[in-house]
Amino acid sequence: MPELRSGARKARLRNKQLDDVVYPSPQPFDQPEEKVLPAQNRTGRRVGAGRGRGCNAKVVAEGPSPTPAKPTAAGRRRGVRPIKSDPAAQCEIHEVDGVGGAEEQFFNRVEVVADKNLVIERESAEKPMGVEEEASTSPIPERVQVGSSPVYKIERKLGKGGFGQVFVGRRVTGGTDHTGPNASEVALKFEHCKSKGCNYSPPYEWQVYSTLNGCYGVPGVHHKGRQGDYYILVMDILGPSLWDVWNSTGQAMSPNMVACIAMEALSILEKLHLKGFVHGDVKPENFLLGQPGTADEKKLFLVDLGLASRWKDASSSKHVDYDQRPDIFRGTVRYASVHAHLGRTGSRRDDLESLAYTLIFLLKGRLPWQGYQGDKKSFLVCKKKVATSPELLCCSCPPPFKQFLEIVASMKFDEEPNYPKLVSLFESLIEPCMSLLPIRIDGALKVGQKRGRLLENLEENEQSKKKVRLGTPSTQWISVYNARRPMKQRYHFNVSDSRLLHHLEKGRDDGLYISCVASAANLWALIMDAGTGFSAQVYELSDSFLHKDYIMRLWEKNFYISSLSGTANGNSLVVMSKGTSYTQQCYKVSDSFPFKWINKKWKEGFQVTSMTTSGSRWGVVMSRNSGYSDQVVELDFLYPSEGIHWRWESGYRITSTAATPDQAAFILSLPKRRTMDDAQETLRTSAFPSTHVKEKWSKNLYIASICYGRTIC
Numbered sequence: 001m002p003e004l005r006s007g008a009r010k011a012r013l014r015n016k017q018l019d020d021v022v023y024p025s026p027q028p029f030d031q032p033e034e035k036v037l038p039a040q041n042r043t044g045r046r047v048g049a050g051r052g053r054g055c056n057a058k059v060v061a062e063g064p065s066p067t068p069a070k071p072t073a074a075g076r077r078r079g080v081r082p083i084k085s086d087p088a089a090q091c092e093i094h095e096v097d098g099v100g101g102a103e104e105q106f107f108n109r110v111e112v113v114a115d116k117n118l119v120i121e122r123e124s125a126e127k128p129m130g131v132e133e134e135a136s137t138s139p140i141p142e143r144v145q146v147g148s149s150p151v152y153k154i155e156r157k158l159g160k161g162g163f164g165q166v167f168v169g170r171r172v173t174g175g176t177d178h179t180g181p182n183a184s185e186v187a188l189k190f191e192h193c194k195s196k197g198c199n200y201s202p203p204y205e206w207q208v209y210s211t212l213n214g215c216y217g218v219p220g221v222h223h224k225g226r227q228g229d230y231y232i233l234v235m236d237i238l239g240p241s242l243w244d245v246w247n248s249t250g251q252a253m254s255p256n257m258v259a260c261i262a263m264e265a266l267s268i269l270e271k272l273h274l275k276g277f278v279h280g281d282v283k284p285e286n287f288l289l290g291q292p293g294t295a296d297e298k299k300l301f302l303v304d305l306g307l308a309s310r311w312k313d314a315s316s317s318k319h320v321d322y323d324q325r326p327d328i329f330r331g332t333v334r335y336a337s338v339h340a341h342l343g344r345t346g347s348r349r350d351d352l353e354s355l356a357y358t359l360i361f362l363l364k365g366r367l368p369w370q371g372y373q374g375d376k377k378s379f380l381v382c383k384k385k386v387a388t389s390p391e392l393l394c395c396s397c398p399p400p401f402k403q404f405l406e407i408v409a410s411m412k413f414d415e416e417p418n419y420p421k422l423v424s425l426f427e428s429l430i431e432p433c434m435s436l437l438p439i440r441i442d443g444a445l446k447v448g449q450k451r452g453r454l455l456e457n458l459e460e461n462e463q464s465k466k467k468v469r470l471g472t473p474s475t476q477w478i479s480v481y482n483a484r485r486p487m488k489q490r491y492h493f494n495v496s497d498s499r500l501l502h503h504l505e506k507g508r509d510d511g512l513y514i515s516c517v518a519s520a521a522n523l524w525a526l527i528m529d530a531g532t533g534f535s536a537q538v539y540e541l542s543d544s545f546l547h548k549d550y551i552m553r554l555w556e557k558n559f560y561i562s563s564l565s566g567t568a569n570g571n572s573l574v575v576m577s578k579g580t581s582y583t584q585q586c587y588k589v590s591d592s593f594p595f596k597w598i599n600k601k602w603k604e605g606f607q608v609t610s611m612t613t614s615g616s617r618w619g620v621v622m623s624r625n626s627g628y629s630d631q632v633v634e635l636d637f638l639y640p641s642e643g644i645h646w647r648w649e650s651g652y653r654i655t656s657t658a659a660t661p662d663q664a665a666f667i668l669s670l671p672k673r674r675t676m677d678d679a680q681e682t683l684r685t686s687a688f689p690s691t692h693v694k695e696k697w698s699k700n701l702y703i704a705s706i707c708y709g710r711t712i713c
């Protein structure tokens with residue numbers, strides 16, 4: 001079966017494919033990949049697309065908890081008291097340090113989310129609303145005249161995307177050229193004014209075309225305006241897309257052909273980037289050749305600027321700021337860069353990574369992440385991309401493709417691509433006789449001329465220092481250290497359930513409270529501090545993740561979750577303390593990282609104060625009055641060192657960490673009050689970092705957060 005995600009998907013296949021071009025019988029993987037649009041587009045276009053399906057998240061406000069068990073005398077005045085893991089005894093609370101919590105407060109505080117079915121909304125192959133439906137109610141006009149344009153008669157359909165339909169427009173009078181304002185034939189892109197991409201204002205793409213008009217490799221736009229219910233763009237007519245060509249040439253292209261495409265695509269992207277834009281949706285369907293039978297028939301063009309965004313601020317000319325919003329995905333799953341999957345602000349490196357996947361697809365006919373279906377598609381595809389080494393992805397490809405991928409996949413967010421060097425990688429694959437080339441490489445030749453030998457050696461050294469994705473997942477301890485005034489800190493690791501009580505009692509006797517807990521291989525790690533500021537502490541070891549009744553009961557007694565950890569086999573250790581600054585708390589358990597929920601709670605004044613995982617599930621605790629003025633998330637399939645460094649530079653510090661066997665998440669916070677010494681360091685170690693901790697202590701750096709899970713690839 002072809003890779004179709006829904007009936008809607010079928011309907012959206014290009015008319016061109018269905019009507020005009022006769023293909024060899026399709027292979028299971030030969031459907032063009034569908035673009036996924038953000039629910040909220042930073043550029044303001046296509047807001048709302050992709051919404052409405054796939055989100056089963058429920059926020060359940062809980063009713064009153066059962067009456068708490070009466071505290072035992074033994075528990076009174078004790079700072080730390082365990083509650084047995086025996087399920088029958090789970091609700092028995094042995095510690096109470098003054099029972100408080102009026103019902104009102106209790107209700108105020110309770111906001112438990114016990115939903116386990118959160119799916120990533122952006123992944124759903126939701127049919128963008130708009131053109132298709134509107135088309136039936138508002139027929140495409142027979143003649144078009146917008147602004148000062150000549151009158152065009154509408155002829156055959158050239159193509160259709162999620163938002164636009166493109167038709168041939170034949171000039172009714174005059175017009176003798178092939179391209180330009182005086183052309184006899186033009187391409188007319190219709191977008192319905194009610195489509196989500198327009199929302200009664202001209203499509204965002206128009207602004208980009210206006211800024212780029214005349215840019216090398218971008219079709220010229222001659223007129224635009226509204227007629228009836230449609231916004232219409234009049235542009236140069238082009239020929240088949242690389243997707244069409246790939247299909248008509250038996251779904252494989254020669255290295256010579258793909259090398260020409262690589263070089264010319266790079267020169268087009270260079271020009272586009274020079275204008276301050278990134279394309280945001282580089283893929284075979286968006287590269288078109290010139291019209292057959294014209295001088296441009298071997299010339300490459302890049303269309304569809306609907307997802308373009310600025311990498312360089314128009315007024316300041318500075319690079320836009322780094323950010324990560326894991327709920328925002330823009331682009332096409334098959335070709336999107338890993339950073340785009342993870343919701344990082346688009347920059348030049350993303351177009352290049354998408355180009356690498358495009359080239360490898362054209363060459364090999366398949367990418368290893370094709371075939372995933374369903375709500376977790378984007379997650380699974382991204383995971384596969386991270387775990388596929390350039391070596392593996394480019395096996396059977398000539399070496400330049402692997403080199404290209406290695407370079408672009410390890411680029412920094414604000415790094416300027418070395419276009420001449422990238423172009424030159426493919427030179428060895430080009431046939432020497434220019435007139436026989438399947439694609440014209442005029443632009444690439446100009447880019448290549450800039451290249452100097454000296455520069456080349458310099459850059460090669462730089463590249464060799466960079467990390468390349470190895471494709472080998474690894475799990476490690478991630479420990480975070482904060483500078484602070486000297487204090488007593490103690491750690492225990494490889495602690496079995498039965499030894500927990502012993503360590504905690506010993507700590508309590510020495511005036512230490514638990515500041516962090518973590519788990520590896522179903523054994524616990526405990527960090528105990530003298531400087532927590534807590535006045536009382538209880539914990540519960542439970543065979544569920546997380547034990548709602550216990551937490552609610554302790555909330556009622558003015559204890560708040562101060563740390564927690566889950567184990568791979570579904571157990572959890574919840575530590576609740578008095579003496580925190582928190583005034584309200586809520587938590588959520590979810591099957592995928594609950595960024596949407598976190599984002600919603602941020603808006604309500606909550607901040608993440610602890611989080612953990614159990615297998616692939618996440619447990620996130622958020623509190624009001626946490627002492628942070630702002631918070632951000634770094635989420636990745638490996639340790640996101642670059643993102644963390646960007647955040648550090650902006651004053652954020654890691655305040656929570658958690659990792660599954662697939663992903664690591666970091667919460668970074670901006671403290672309301674800056675401390676004198678805000679130094680922070682992180683370590684990743686295969687074994688518990690016992691010797692490292694001692695070294696850090698000698699420098700007054702103390703463990704602030706620790707977890708075990710996915711780090712590197």
Ligand SMILES: Nc1ncnc2c1ncn2[C@@H]1O[C@H](COP(=O)(O)OP(=O)(O)OP(=O)(O)O)[C@@H](O)[C@H]1O
Pocket residue numbers: 014016035158159160161162163164165166187189219235236237238239241285286288303304305306
């Ligand atoms: N200038 C052109 N000349 C010829 N065909 C074109 C031209 N522009 C677009 N097309 C055809 O129309 C199709 C849809 O165009 P385009 O990608 O701009 O629409 P879209 O609705 O923005 O698509 P998407 O859903 O990818 O955002 C293209 O894939 C191509 O086949």
